[in-house]
Amino acid sequence: MEGQADRDGDLRFQPTAGSAVSAFQHLEQAPEDPILGVTVAYNKDPSPVKLNLGVGAYRTEEGKPLVLDVVRQAEELLIQDRSRYKEYIPIAGLVEFNKLSAKLILGDGSPAIGEKRVATAQCLSGTGSLRVGAEFLSKHYSQHIIYIPVPTWGNHPKIFNLGGLSVKTYRYYDPRTSGLDYEGMLEDLHAAPPGAIVLLHACAHNPTGVDPTQDQWEGIRQLIRLKGLLPFFDSAYQGFASGSLDADAYSVRLFVGDGGECLIAQSFAKNMGLYGERVGALSIVCRSATVATRVESQLKLVIRPMYSSPPIHGASIVATILSDRNLYYNWTVELKNMADRIISMRHQLYDALKARGTPGDWSHIIKQIGMFTFTGLNKDQVSFMTAEYHIYLTSDGRISMAGLSSKTVPHLADAIHAAVLRLG
């Protein structure tokens, strides 16, 4: 063969190499994704007491990933069904899945569904639904500014920017109260230009776990409708936050109930444990059925050049479960168990900190809702916890309660205690 490659596999010394200069000379290494990179770092750590509280993926009390029983049962049914094949599903996804997903978030008997005013497309989980929605709005909506809360999920601004929207913020989290800065939120939304898009976390705000009360949702709704703003809901935790599918859909249904328009991105990653299958849906609630039909046709034009059509497996599992009374009921039971375990972790952590006399008011741990707790710890305290206690979390102080167990709560409490005392 021509010339040995040297140890780096550097082709410069190989006579058959084309040009010596790579087309990629100017490329820099991108940093690891700040959230998913936590797991990368965790995996590298050899410590036996390491704890991964980074990504929001549910873990059992034994610290293991969980595949729901109903999911396994659905997969058995699918694999035994000889009439199933793997040909391309429609660009907008499985029809049955879309109907059932819309029904799940909007409620049985929602007039929006009855009046055929909802355009739904199966997309790749929450991220994919948000991205398709953003691209649709950047092509077909007059306003290209979206307001996102501070803080929000790290991936939100990137999704919207690449989707063709520009991003502005509204106040949300109040570090002084570890709660909602309601007045600040309303002021900032009031100052938004008419028609601007507003991203709202339907429930279990990520990363803070701080949600508006029902009264506050009503105030937000009135303001948004009065200012003619366009709500875009991110619903990633329906049923997972409180344990009740209906309760967790309250905010969305409140808005849809007034007859106005909105976008909704749904994810089945957490509530059905289908993370890696990438199942979700984008619904656009329109004023009329004719508009919804045209909107759906244009969603297809966004999707086709992105990935042609969505993956069949996860959506088939969801459709199987949602359309079968027994599976559906069993799902709600498993869902409540997951939500309850997380709530129990909240109480255990709170009690453990109180028992240690850790300085500060830690009641936000039990007031916040959903998978995450915004601890209020700063970057240095977080680094300290990782270095000294092998606890992995995002640098904003967000911990995934789903990654905790009764056995590991004491270790976490020790770490927080030490971090607060050392660097408080």
Add this chain to the structure above:
Amino acid sequence: MAVIDNSQLSLCQKKFDGLRVGYAFAKRKSSSSLKVKSVSRINMALATDVSRFEGVTMAPPDPILGVSEAFKADTNDLKLNLGVGAYRTEDLQPYVLNVVKKAENMMLEKGENKEYLPIEGLAAFNKATVELLLGADNDATKQGRVATVQGLSGTGSLRLAAAFIQRYFPGVQVLISSPTWGNHKNIFNDAGVPWSEYRYYDPKTVGLDFEGMIADIKAAPSGSFVLLHGCAHNPTGIDPTPEQWEKIADVIQEKDLTAFFDVAYQGFASGSLDEDASSVRLFVARGMEVFVAQSYSKNLGLYAERIGAINVVCSSSDAAIRVKSQLKRLARPMYSNPPVHGAQIVANVVGNPTLFDEWKSEMELMSGRIKGVRQRLYDNLSAKDKTGKDWSFVLRQIGMFSFTGLNKAQSENMSNKWHIYMTKDGRISLAGLSLSKCEYLADAIVDSYYNVS
């Protein structure tokens, strides 16, 4: 301009009583034009039922996928769907490969979890896919010079590459063949990548316009990308010969262009995985940097699972690491991480020697059936066409599709008169054709070609 009266103001005030936030227009009684304007616009929004999406127009049906929709709507018994490239058996039934069924059963028994894959996809899949493409013993792989990211089948992999080109080679063109798969242009348009065409199909010979192709590639600005179909060109079925591939590589090297392969039919075209990858391997063996988008839709029949990969063969492992990191940065805001199911199927089939061999047999069967159908169609056309026209291009073309040479009006006649559904560019999918229907199809083609202009 509307005038606000006090009653409207107090109404607004009431709505916000519970909010303890002052609103300028509720407090001030002067109707400054700014306040009046904003409130009247608000009142309008509330009063009318106009959708903010009222101006959204109805999109036309997808030219390829829309064919199946039209076919479904047709109630005629003789109807034939030669639109989408999805393989059908002789009974015109969809086909799930045996190895796929076995792999899925294995996966269910193993009880794999459903955790998020890394952004770049399933490691076992990525390893398998690059080995399939470049060969197990390939230097580029051994030297760590290939950046591989699992993508959403061919389309998703092309889109990731397009987004990468837009970001790191802004303004640089991609040259695409004339004609090419209909969705290529949409992908580059939506990604914001400019494109231009190089001559490819010669309607006079129903063959390759090689001189035109070479001339157009030579004329491209330095640094441009050239999109090449690795094998079984879609829609024409016309591939360069090995000698022609060498010349194409020569030109691309001379002119400092970058080859970008779309490999959607590896193993499916000739029946041999190695033979169908020979064009890509030729370029890589020369040490060229190339992009390769792969799809497992056809060769493993995994259409709806959306499984493929984007591979970037770089001149150093350092470049490959950096390229991969930037591809991940583009995937994260698009869908975060790719779907696990299809990737597991591929990894299980390729990783299991028995299943892998069985897969090769099934691929030979599929490509064999298509070759058989080509032969029967050719025989029928030759018999029915009394003018002595040479239909042998049907035999020379390769892969799932055949470019019949029919124009738009003639293709429409195929649907309207004969209930045969195909794309308007004259492309038919042989995968949707059975031996028993070849005669009917031949009648339709002869009628459309000679009686419609």
